[in-house]
Amino acid sequence: MDNKLVVSSSPHLRTPETIDTIMRDVLIALVPPLAVSIWLFGLNALGVVALATVACMITEAVLVHDKISIAKIKGDWSAAVTGVLYGLSLPPSTPWWIVVIGAVVAIIIGKQLFGGIGYNIFNPALVGRAFTVLAWPNYLSDWTKPFETPDVDAASAATPLSEASAEISDLFIGTVAGSLGETSILAILIGAIYLIYRGHVDIRVPVGYMGAVAAVALIGGEDVLFHLFSGSAFFAAVYMATCMVTSPFTKTGKLFFGIGCGFFTAIFRIYGAAPEGVTYAILLMNALVPFLNKYTKPKVYGEVSS
Amino acid sequence: MAGETFRGGVEPGHFKYTTEDAVEKMAAPSKVYIPMEQHIGAPCEPVVSKGDKVKLGQKIGGSDSFVSAPIHSSVSGEVVDITEYNHPIGKKAKTIVIESDGQDEADYSGGYDSLDELSSDDIKKIVKEAGIVGMGGATFPTHVKLSPPEDKPIDTVIINGAECEPYLTSDHRMMLEQGEEIVFGLKSIMKAVNCDKGVIGIEDNKKDAIENMKELVKDENNIEVMVFETKYPQGAEKQLITVATGREVPSGGLPMDVGCVVNNVGTAIAISEAIRYNKPSYERVVTVTGPGVNEAGNFKIRVGTLASEVIENCAGMSQNTRKIVMGGPMMGLSQPSPEFPVIKGTSGLLLLTENEVQFFEEKPCISCGRCIDSCPVSLLPNMIAHFTENERLEQAEEYNALDCIECGCCTYICPTKRPLVQYIRMAKGEIMAKRRKN
Ligand code: SF4
Ligand code: SF4
Numbered sequence: 001m002d003n004k005l006v007v008s009s010s011p012h013l014r015t016p017e018t019i020d021t022i023m024r025d026v027l028i029a030l031v032p033p034l035a036v037s038i039w040l041f042g043l044n045a046l047g048v049v050a051l052a053t054v055a056c057m058i059t060e061a062v063l064v065h066d067k068i069s070i071a072k073i074k075g076d077w078s079a080a081v082t083g084v085l086y087g088l089s090l091p092p093s094t095p096w097w098i099v100v101i102g103a104v105v106a107i108i109i110g111k112q113l114f115g116g117i118g119y120n121i122f123n124p125a126l127v128g129r130a131f132t133v134l135a136w137p138n139y140l141s142d143w144t145k146p147f148e149t150p151d152v153d154a155a156s157a158a159t160p161l162s163e164a165s166a167e168i169s170d171l172f173i174g175t176v177a178g179s180l181g182e183t184s185i186l187a188i189l190i191g192a193i194y195l196i197y198r199g200h201v202d203i204r205v206p207v208g209y210m211g212a213v214a215a216v217a218l219i220g221g222e223d224v225l226f227h228l229f230s231g232s233a234f235f236a237a238v239y240m241a242t243c244m245v246t247s248p249f250t251k252t253g254k255l256f257f258g259i260g261c262g263f264f265t266a267i268f269r270i271y272g273a274a275p276e277g278v279t280y281a282i283l284l285m286n287a288l289v290p291f292l293n294k295y296t297k298p299k300v301y302g303e304v305s306s
Numbered sequence: 307m308a309g310e311t312f313r314g315g316v317e318p319g320h321f322k323y324t325t326e327d328a329v330e331k332m333a334a335p336s337k338v339y340i341p342m343e344q345h346i347g348a349p350c351e352p353v354v355s356k357g358d359k360v361k362l363g364q365k366i367g368g369s370d371s372f373v374s375a376p377i378h379s380s381v382s383g384e385v386v387d388i389t390e391y392n393h394p395i396g397k398k399a400k401t402i403v404i405e406s407d408g409q410d411e412a413d414y415s416g417g418y419d420s421l422d423e424l425s426s427d428d429i430k431k432i433v434k435e436a437g438i439v440g441m442g443g444a445t446f447p448t449h450v451k452l453s454p455p456e457d458k459p460i461d462t463v464i465i466n467g468a469e470c471e472p473y474l475t476s477d478h479r480m481m482l483e484q485g486e487e488i489v490f491g492l493k494s495i496m497k498a499v500n501c502d503k504g505v506i507g508i509e510d511n512k513k514d515a516i517e518n519m520k521e522l523v524k525d526e527n528n529i530e531v532m533v534f535e536t537k538y539p540q541g542a543e544k545q546l547i548t549v550a551t552g553r554e555v556p557s558g559g560l561p562m563d564v565g566c567v568v569n570n571v572g573t574a575i576a577i578s579e580a581i582r583y584n585k586p587s588y589e590r591v592v593t594v595t596g597p598g599v600n601e602a603g604n605f606k607i608r609v610g611t612l613a614s615e616v617i618e619n620c621a622g623m624s625q626n627t628r629k630i631v632m633g634g635p636m637m638g639l640s641q642p643s644p645e646f647p648v649i650k651g652t653s654g655l656l657l658l659t660e661n662e663v664q665f666f667e668e669k670p671c672i673s674c675g676r677c678i679d680s681c682p683v684s685l686l687p688n689m690i691a692h693f694t695e696n697e698r699l700e701q702a703e704e705y706n707a708l709d710c711i712e713c714g715c716c717t718y719i720c721p722t723k724r725p726l727v728q729y730i731r732m733a734k735g736e737i738m739a740k741r742r743k744n
Contacts, residue, residue: 004628005628005641006640006663009640009725010631010633010637010638011636011714011718012629012638012640013636013718014723018666018721019672076669116670202675245673249688297686298684300706300709302544303557
């Protein structure tokens with residue numbers, strides 16, 4: 001009997017939460033934008049996201065394990081999250097081979113080169129997206145209008161950012177051209193509420209993000225509501241900038257991080273050449289995370305304030 | 307009944323299965339194993355020898371050091387051995403083994419009915435002689451707490467009835483069954499430290515205890531029952547002071563630095579019994595609980611009773627018991643075998659089975675920040691653990707490792723199952739060792 005007793009350090013209770021359960025919640029929160037993208041762009045949308053996801057998961061399993069099995073491909077679901085995020089950030093008409101190459105780059109360069117989950121500095125999905133945009137800019141700026149079958153030859157619409165005539169209600173529901181997952185503010189809002197409710201998203205990040213976008217737009221004399229509702233800013237503020245690994249771990253750090261992301265997003269949009277600065281804004285802020293962590297340490301209990 | 311609260315903390319669940327079980331006196335065992343180390347400070351040396359006859363409550367161990375507390379026999383009988391024996395803090399310690407003659411012939415009698423004829427120093431002396439230590443588990447000698455230096459006046463005495471550890475219910479039962487002794491104990495402490503404000507702090511999940519204590523002090527205009535939110539570690543000394551008074555104990559400081567003295571309800575009862583009946587501290591209320599024990603409950607158990615006998619008295623343990631913890635699940639110490647004695651600081655014996663003893667694979671930190679948000683001291687447990695792991699002790703120290711109260715919230719909450727508090731404890735140990743050297 002005695003030899004079966006376990007001796008371990010306290011605490012003897014642990015939360016049931018693990019990386020797997022967190023990632024599963026993030027996947028659940030991605031269902032509304034995914035559903036809207038299928039509604040808008042048809043099964044093609046599902047195809048792009050599924051391909052991106054499977055490519056990410058297999059790439060990770062191959063890199064991490066000698067032998068692969070279904071369980072190993074599932075992993076801790078983090079590769080799946082990267083895949084869905086990356087897939088949803090692509091335009092509906094992205095050719096399948098670009099989808100796959102970007103996914104492989106996301107996992108290899110964005111994640112495993114740094115040592116895998118927990119060690120990566122940059123958001124892997126954004127690394128994948130940044131790579132594809134740099135490598136094949138013309139494919140990645142080919143915007144299909146909603147309810148049209150995307151096809152490389154199809155009539156393409158300009159993204160709503162350069163089309164200042166879009167109705168705010170369309171932007172809210174999502175019936176505009178854009179990347180798969182980012183058009184519907186409503187769907188993203190549902191996902192955001194779920195993530196905040198489950199404790200995986202600190203409201204400081206999206207609020208700081210959108211607040212900064214609004215502030216810069218206001219100062220720059222632009223249409224604030226339009227900037228908040230259009231493009232990938234809100235999608236990124238909820239799903240990308242909140243990535244735990246690549247954002248600060250202190251509360252104040254999270255707020256500054258969100259504000260920084262929003263600030264650069266708006267600056268790149270309004271004053272830069274690239275209409276969609278979101279990717280670079282967040283990657284830039286990712287690099288500043290260690291610095292933000294260091295200078296936003298909370299005041300320790302009983303510390304004599306000097 | 308919304309309660310006051312503090313920053314951070316976690317909600318690991320209640321598991322208070324034994325709330326309704328009135329305290330039962332457990333029969334004295336035939337042999338008691340009484341260790342000479344039952345408090346923080348200098349260990350005691352035996353003042354009896356093998357073959358001596360001893361009475362119930364007779365002093366058997368003492369020390370000349372101020373920070374120490376004498377130890378008394380918990381049975382009457384004969385000293386059959388003085389030896390090194392298993393100690394629940396995970397080592398062997400000098401232990402006096404006494405065979406009971408079953409007579410319980412007491413060495414003490416008398417006592418004082420009221421505090422009127424006692425001075426502050428009398429009370430401190432009685433508390434010291436009775437060998438009373440912090441019974442919440444900290445085991446700091448109580449008379450030391452009652453003797454703050456002149457320049458540290460005390461204006462608030464707090465009785466800790468938070469009992470924030472899941473599973474444990476002994477404090478709760480004592481507040482229901484011995485409330486009057488608690489109030490007497492509180493008044494004794496107030497008199498000892500010349501302070502006229504008393505607070506009894508209780509978590510809001512113990513409604514009946516709150517009512518009972520409120521009823522008992524309704525005519526005392528200088529004693530207040532305060533209700534706190536149910537959250538772990540509400541009963542941690544510094545957090546309790548902050549919610550009760552709004553003051554923060556300075557880093558590295560003591561409650562007396564902000565004019566407070568905190569004592570557990572069990573300690574208050576021990577003080578009351580020492581004054582009224584001259585009774586030394588040789589028994590205590592212990593919650594025996596957890597899915598592994600067949601008949602859980604709250605028991606008055608004599609110091610030196612082996613946990614194996616306690617479990618026997620509770621109809622044994624189930625076959626799939628995998629962990630025996632002295633104390634609660636958040637801060638208790640797991641034991642390699644049930645052959646260890648109940649000591650003055652044993653608030654609970656917790657038996658966990660296969661279902662509760664989970665093994666998680668440790669993964670790298672994902673910087674979620676949950677450990678930081680849960681830390682009642684506002685540390686960065688992830689960073690301190692990281693520095694310790696990489697042997698960067700200076701940085702661990704710079705990140706205030708020494709302020710950690712070892713509550714375990716960070717380890718509880720970490721989704722990647724990092725053993726954070728273990729690393730921080732290690733860092734604290736090494737930093738202290740280094741400081742002593744210099
Ligand atoms: S660092 Fe220390 S005080 Fe903070 S939560 Fe962890 S164990 Fe508790
Ligand atoms: S809770 Fe665990 S995973 Fe999260 S920041 Fe702390 S150590 Fe890292």
